[in-house]
Amino acid sequence: MDFHGIVISRNDYKERDMLVKILTDKFGIKTFFVRGARKKGFKLASAILPFSHGTYFGNVNDHGLSFINGTRELEQYQQIYSDIELNAYASYILGLVGAAFGNDEPLPGVWFDNIATAINLIDQRFDAAIVANIIEIQLLEQFGVKPFLESCVICGNSSGPFDFSETYGGLLCQQHWYLDLHRLHLDQRTIYYLRLFSVIDLKQLHSIKVKDVTKQHLRHTIDTLYNDQVGVYVKAKKFIDQMGSWDQILKK
Structure with a gap:
């Protein structure tokens, strides 16, 4: 499922992961669990920087944590x-x-x-x-x-x-x-x-x-x-x- 989003904030979670809060065009404000986000060379590192924006796709749940699988047309303010x-x-x-x-x-x-x-x-x-x-x-x-x-x-x-x-x-x-x-x-x-x-x-x-x-x-x-x-x-x-x-x- 894809959506347009603006990254609001992110916080470290456990040793290697992050919780990323994104304002989305379809679902409002959602929190995404991003596994391995703190590892060196993480492929989606730029996509979860604050004030990054673009089209994201992943699994969006009605409640609780959602998940990002990839992005396209990514930019940053x-x-x-x-x-x-x-x-x-x-x-x-x-x-x-x-x-x-x-x-x-x-x-x-x-x-x-x-x-x-x-x-x-x-x-x-x-x-x-x-x-x-x-x-x-x-x-x-x-x-x-x-x-x-x-x-x-x-x-x-x-x-x-x-x-x-x-x-x-x-x-x-x-x-x-x-x-x-x-x-x-x-x-x-x-x-x-x-x-x-x-x-x-x-x-x-x-x-x-x-x-x-x-x-x-x-x-x-x-x-x-x-x-x-x-x-x-x-x-x-x-x-x-x-x-x-x-x-x-x-x-x-």
Whole structure:
């Protein structure tokens, strides 16, 4: 049985073997037992490197471990593999996918294509933080949180200015700001990108430039939504936050 896959991670298993986690187009995230993977000269060594991608074939089981027999059209996201920052953002996105969909469950709709497109954009050195933001916003629905960003949740007004209310789960127009004194008090540029990111098709993304101050506001806003309403922890996110602190120190 063949499938297209992106290698997420791998871990040593016993003396010579490995367990390799792969995001697949047909089966979701699966864990594969690879016998002899730690031996010198192992023929599938490149196929199980993190961020390798291509067509794999083997035995895929509904639950438990599956097995890889071979590959074709194998490539690697070279920029991601060699750049620690790009690696962190790509790992974060794949970690979010795992948290949103779990293991051994097919991804609904076009989600595999969305994630593959996001990883490819990062490898092409599109702004990795913005690509991650887009995935974060669009994944909220999979966590049971779908902010209403089309118009005011109270009156349906579709023209701003707006603010975001966690209490009401979406946008409030200025006439209804009084309903939530604890709304997020976002600037209109941040609101604009939140709305854009919720509907944008990554395949149509050719270029995007966002000012640093707006990127900071987006990061804070999305962190607030994830911390308050989702509550998932992805290990790579801690490293991304640390990188942000390093950037601030260097600028000073």
